[in-house]
Amino acid sequence: MTDQDKMRKPARVRVAPSPTGHMHLATARTALYDYLLARQTGGKFVLRIEDTDVRRTVPGSEQELMDGLRWLGLEYDEGPDIGGPFGPYRQTERRDLYLEHANILVERGAAYPCFCTPERLEKMRAEQQKQKLPPHYDGLCRRLDRDEARRRVASGERHVIRFKMPKEGTTTARDALRGDIVIENKNIDDYVILKSDGLPTYHLAAMVDDHHMQITHVLRGAEWLSTFPLHVNVVRAFGWEEPEWVHLSLFLKPSGKGKLSKRDASEAIKDGYSVFVKDLQDLGFIPEGVLNWIVLMGWGVAEDDVLTLKDMVERFDVRHLTASPAAINFTKLDHFNGTHIRLLSDTDFARRVRPFFASQALPVKDEMLERIAPLIKERVTTLDEAPNLAAFFFRPEVTPLREELTPKGMDARLASEILNESITLIQALPQFTAEAAEPPFRQLVERMQRSAGEVFGVLRVAVTGQKVSPPLFQSMEIVGRETVLKRLRAAMEILAQDS
RNA sequence: GCCCCCAUCGUCUAGGGGCCCAGGACGAAGCCCUCUCAAGGCUUAAACUGGAGUUCGAAUCUCCAUGGGGGCACCA
Numbered sequence: 307m308t309d310q311d312k313m314r315k316p317a318r319v320r321v322a323p324s325p326t327g328h329m330h331l332a333t334a335r336t337a338l339y340d341y342l343l344a345r346q347t348g349g350k351f352v353l354r355i356e357d358t359d360v361r362r363t364v365p366g367s368e369q370e371l372m373d374g375l376r377w378l379g380l381e382y383d384e385g386p387d388i389g390g391p392f393g394p395y396r397q398t399e400r401r402d403l404y405l406e407h408a409n410i411l412v413e414r415g416a417a418y419p420c421f422c423t424p425e426r427l428e429k430m431r432a433e434q435q436k437q438k439l440p441p442h443y444d445g446l447c448r449r450l451d452r453d454e455a456r457r458r459v460a461s462g463e464r465h466v467i468r469f470k471m472p473k474e475g476t477t478t479a480r481d482a483l484r485g486d487i488v489i490e491n492k493n494i495d496d497y498v499i500l501k502s503d504g505l506p507t508y509h510l511a512a513m514v515d516d517h518h519m520q521i522t523h524v525l526r527g528a529e530w531l532s533t534f535p536l537h538v539n540v541v542r543a544f545g546w547e548e549p550e551w552v553h554l555s556l557f558l559k560p561s562g563k564g565k566l567s568k569r570d571a572s573e574a575i576k577d578g579y580s581v582f583v584k585d586l587q588d589l590g591f592i593p594e595g596v597l598n599w600i601v602l603m604g605w606g607v608a609e610d611d612v613l614t615l616k617d618m619v620e621r622f623d624v625r626h627l628t629a630s631p632a633a634i635n636f637t638k639l640d641h642f643n644g645t646h647i648r649l650l651s652d653t654d655f656a657r658r659v660r661p662f663f664a665s666q667a668l669p670v671k672d673e674m675l676e677r678i679a680p681l682i683k684e685r686v687t688t689l690d691e692a693p694n695l696a697a698f699f700f701r702p703e704v705t706p707l708r709e710e711l712t713p714k715g716m717d718a719r720l721a722s723e724i725l726n727e728s729i730t731l732i733q734a735l736p737q738f739t740a741e742a743a744e745p746p747f748r749q750l751v752e753r754m755q756r757s758a759g760e761v762f763g764v765l766r767v768a769v770t771g772q773k774v775s776p777p778l779f780q781s782m783e784i785v786g787r788e789t790v791l792k793r794l795r796a797a798m799e800i801l802a803q804d805s
Numbered sequence: 806g807c808c809c810c811c812a813u814c815g816u817c818u819a820g821g822g823g824c825c826c827a828g829g830a831c832g833a834a835g836c837c838c839u840c841u842c843a844a845g846g847c848u849u850a851a852a853c854u855g856g857a858g859u860u861c862g863a864a865u866c867u868c869c870a871u872g873g874g875g876g877c878a879c880c881a
Contacts, residue, residue, distance in 0.1 A: 324881050359880055424879070431878090440807045441877060466879050484810070493808050493877090501879040508881050532809055532876035555811085556875070562816075565874075599817095602830085606818035609829050628818075630811045631874055638817065638831045648844075684844045695842085744840095751840090762840035774842045 316349035317522045321375075321382075322512065324356045325368040328582035331634070332527060332557050332566075333371070334378060335600040339525050339554070341380045342601075342622040349522070353385035354515060355396045358505045368396075374583040378593045379615055392519040397511050404506035407514050407544070408467045408499060416543040417499060419455050419465045420447035442495045443468065467500035469509065469540060477535040482552045483629045489535045497536055509533065513540045516549055523550045523624065528631070552624055555604045555631050557581075562633035578688075579636040590662060590690030592650075595643030603632040612645055644687035652679035659692045666693045668700045677784050681776035695776065699784060704771030706797050711767050716760060718801045724754070724764045725798045729791060738787040740779035747779070768797035 319340040323333045337351075344351035353375065357363050372387055384390025394400055411417035420443075431441045447455070448470060459465060472491045479487045499510035506514070516524055530537075531553050541548050559570045571581050580586055586596055598613050605627050607613070613621070647655065656675040659682075663670040682696050698704050711721050731746055732738065751761045762778050769775075769782055769790055782790050 322881090326881075356881065362880065420879095427879085435806085438806050468879095481810095487809075489809070495877075498879050503879075505879090507879070512881090527875095528810070529875060529881090534809085553810085558874075560816085562873085602817060604817090606820095607829080608819045611818090611830050628811095632818090633816060635816050635831070641831055644844090682843095685842065687843095747840090758840050760840090766841065772841090776842085778840055 314347050315522075317343045317347045318350050318352065318520050319344050319523050319525060320352040320354050320516070320519060320521050322354040322356050322515075322526075323371055324359065324362070325371065326359070326362045326364055327367055328584060329367075329371050329374040330566075331581045331583070331600060332554075334374065334380075334583050334596070335557075335603065336525055336527070336554060337375055337380050338378070338597060338601055338618075339552075339605075339622070339624070339627070340523075341382075342618050343523060343525075343624060344383070345619045346622060350383040351380070352390065352392070352519060352521070353382040353395060354519070355386050356508065356511065358397050358501075358507065358511055360398070360503070360505070370584055377587055378583065378597060397515065398505070400511075400515070401505055403518070404500065404511055404514055405504060408506065408510060411469070411499070411540075411543055412467060414543065415470070417467050417469050418448055418450070418452075419459050420468045420496075420498070421450075421458060421463055421465045422447060440493070445496065448496060464502050466498045466502050468496040469499050469536065469543075471496055471536070471539065477539055479535050479538040480548075480551065481531075481534070482550055482624060483627055484553070487531070487534060491535075494533075494536050494539075497533070499540070509536055509540060513537055513544075513546075517541070517544070517546045521549050523552060525552045525554060525624075528553045528556050528629075550624075552627065553629075555628055557603065558631050558633040560634055560636065565631075566634070574636065577636070579639070581634070590686075590688030590692075591639065591643050592646055592658065592689065594646035594649070595639065598642040598646060599639045603634065604628050612642070612649075640687045647686060647689070648684050650683065652676050652683070655679045655683050659689045662689050663693050663697075663700070666697070668693060668697055670700055674699060674784065678776070681780055681784075685776065695772075695774075698770040698772060698775070699781075701771075703796065704769070704793060706767045706771045706800060708800055708803070710773055711764055711797060711801060713763065716764065720756075721764050722798055722801045724750075724756075724761055725768060725794050725801070727754070728765060729794050732787060732791060732794075735787075738783060738790075740777075740783045743782065744779050765794075769793050 321333065321337040321340050323329070341351050343349070353372070355368055355371070357368070368386070372385065375382060384392065384395060386395040408417060412419065427443070430444055434441045448468070471494045474491060476488050476490050477494070481487055497509050498507055500506050534551065534553070538548065556565050558564065559566050566581055574580050575585060578589055580589060583596070594614065597615060597618070601613065601618055602611060605622070607621065650658070653676055656672065656679045660670060660672070660675060663675070678696050678699055682692050685695055686692050712718055727750055728747070731750060732743070735742055735746070748758070751758050754761065766775055766778050767773060769778070769785060775781060
């Protein structure tokens with residue numbers, strides 16, 4: 307961090323999702339960048355719910371948003387459930403404010419009521435398409451006499467409010483990553499800013515709220531770039547100071563072709579991935595991994611790319627964000643998740659995998675979970691893999707397969723002999739620890755003139771019921787002498803049966 | 806169709822005129838370690854979209870082309 311950064315004044319930033327479905331990765335990333343900027347400057351991170359499209363609002367999604375942010379560790383300072391000095395933080399609860407502001411614009415001649423019906427607009431657009439013209443509002447009500455318009459509004463006629471874009475000249479809007487964006491005003495439509503249900507559209511609501519909530523930096527997706535000049539015009543029509551605008555790069559589907567769609571979402575989940583935060587949690591990803599993954603999609607560091615939230619706060623710089631779209635790469639998520647799992651303390655790891663054992667109806671004991679933690683920590687990329695690897699620790703008995711006890715180069719007689727010798731050996735051990743058990747077992751391998759892989763392989767299958775497991779001797783120690791003996795004898799019985 | 810944005814290894818990226826025959830990470834390949842699987846260590850392959858400028862010098866600046874992406878709702 308440079309001295310200049312340290313002296314930067316506290317930023318007020320907001321993440322402003324719509325409660326219309328599951329919390330998406332892109333929302334998480336915007337929230338993360340917001341959070342980093344706020345923490346870095348000693349500012350505030352605000353959650354605002356943009357629920358002005360009542361029809362699209364999905365019950366429960368607001369809660370999912372809040373839960374998701376907290377799960378990620380992105381605690382917001384102001385929001386609908388915790389309040390704050392600039393509330394309310396749900397747009398439907400601020401409707402009077404928008405109405406008032408729409409009226410200010412109308413009075414200033416910067417906006418006008420429009421009485422056109424949806425049917426007329428649809429016909430108009432169809433006609434324009436046919437003539438290969440840009441589908442824009444034709445300005446019928448823009449030309450209406452103001453007094454007449456006022457009378458019709460007063461009489462209760464159904465209408466919307468449109469923003470009156472200048473027909474001449476250009477608008478220059480400044481994006482922090484792209485510099486000045488210049489567009490000819492005639493290319494911008496007279497957008498509806500207040501709908502006939504009295505609720506605002508994004509174009510009004512977001513501008514009004516960002517101003518009143520004293521937002522200093524607006525971080526949002528690049529899909530807003532095309533209406534950016536409109537927004538700048540709205541802000542200027544009010545005479546307000548503009549925030550710093552930062553349009554974040556879009557996420558592309560893993561192939562890099564096109565942005566993420568609903569169908570990609572269902573494809574991903576089949577492979578054990580998801581673009582939704584809640585799913586990621588259920589799939590066994592940990593917040594540290596997810597955060598590290600998304601923070602680097604749109605931002606880069608020269609080296610040392612394993613970052614904790616604390617590291618990110620220290621090193622983040624909005625001006626170093628990338629403007630180009632990024633294809634999401636789930637393999638990289640695996641990598642970061644595995645890396646951060648290994649960074650967890652045994653106690654922390656045990657606490658976090660617990661639910662995944664519990665959901666498999668395994669009788670987990672916390673004490674044992676913590677002992678096996680170091681053994682499985684480095685063998686999983688997601689928490690949900692842990693039960694597969696370590697269920698044998700908790701099961702009363704395991705069921706080794708005969709063919710796995712006798713892989714190629716091994717017959718039942720030899721396998722039985724190994725098991726039998728092992729039983730004798732284990733019984734003779736003064737202490738049943740990995741340390742004490744390994745040397746005599748190595749001697750056994752030599753005596754039998756087999757390879758360690760062969761001998762330990764048979765034992766592994768007998769003790770764990772698996773061909774792949776954590777290290778044998780440490781596993782046996784945790785399973786315990788009596789249980790190990792019992793399992794070895796059971797394996798011998800399986801071998802004794804005719805195949 | 807119109808408008809806007811973007812362009813470095815397969816992917817995410819570092820790079821801001823000479824430090825770059827381009828660095829890191831994921832993934833891939835190989836080797837080492839090794840009781841399985843991992844983890845870890847080492848190594849290798851892999852990119853400046855093209856063309857014109859500007860300049861002593863361009864991955865870096867300008868223009869054009871091409872490619873990719875986004876938008877064109879009383880959705881956000």
